[in-house]
Amino acid sequence: MPRARANDYDDKTRVILDSAAALFARIGYPNATMVDIAKACGASKSMLYHYFRTKDELLFAMLEQHLETLIDALEQSREELSDPRERFEAFIEIYVQKSAQARRRHMVAINDLRFLPKARQAPLRALEKEVLELTATLLAGVNPGLDAALYKPYALLLVGMLNWTETWYRQSGPIKPGELCERIARLFLRGFLVE
Amino acid sequence: MPRARANDYDDKTRVILDSAAALFARIGYPNATMVDIAKACGASKSMLYHYFRTKDELLFAMLEQHLETLIDALEQSREELSDPRERFEAFIEIYVQKSAQARRRHMVAINDLRFLPKARQAPLRALEKEVLELTATLLAGVNPGLDAALYKPYALLLVGMLNWTETWYRQSGPIKPGELCERIARLFLRGFLVE
DNA sequence: CCTACCGATCGGTAGG
């Protein structure tokens, strides 16, 4: 009985990328073999090569999907809100309050993008640049009148703080996600001393 | 001649680790072969194995030296200064105003520590924890009376912002190192809105 | 002949 590709192709792709993201986040892309990835999603190596032409293409698809989803979420929240301060807080929440799967993919984006060939990195770096520009625009909203050249450096400081959060923050720890978001927003806007 | 040999030995070790740090920072530890490292410092693969038993030991020595040097510099500056605010600003400067070599090693510490076996990671993670505790103590100095459990999360946010800076900041760019340090210190202490 | 896979194994390269 022939299997219908259209029905579950996308589903299986997602399952593979979810398993691979968890594996890459734990041991890193270079250390994960195609056999490891296959075992992680209960499939064979050959099956993997049916869905992705190469190991690099698997990583590329994972990061492209993740960055596009992130950008969509950021743009949508900006459309839904009008107050600059609310937009800023929503931005932090989207960045911090990710699903476990999204958090793993984000870690892979931070740590393993550099292992793709330069030519494959380029479109993903362009998406990262979009995130940075969205962030800079957001900062211009909450603090207009600043030297225009400074929004991007400040955006980099903010995104850096948020990206680093992925490396240590656990939802199961003493600090609830909502509290973390509030503290980060307050720290960035009003500073550590105002407590 | 044990003494002459020892001096030479340390010099060569430093040259190897400098070259290797530049290489790891550029292409990543897993992608750098022992032959690559050898070529980078004008030596042979065999020579490398005379100085380091394995590739992992080379990385371990690099990161151990870097973290110990960083901790020494942080502790020394704390002893030289007494004002909490001055101590905080000196901390940021030490973290940002590194030599090119130290910056490369720091990038390797951030990106490639995870590629060591867990057992070899442990002592280096302990050194990272020391940096974090130093940071938390510093924060308690500038803002006493905060819930004691919060100093480490805030220290992680600060160290994260500083670590991320390594990924994008270039001394040759429009922002001078001194200006960056001031902006980071002000952002963390007083917030983005106070400008 | 097509798609969806599997067990086995390829050529090339890694660390040592």
Add this chain to the structure above:
DNA sequence: CCTACCGATCGGTAGG
């Protein structure tokens, strides 16, 4: 110190 070479393991592909 170099070259030759090893055991193993990698990403990718063969036939069916």
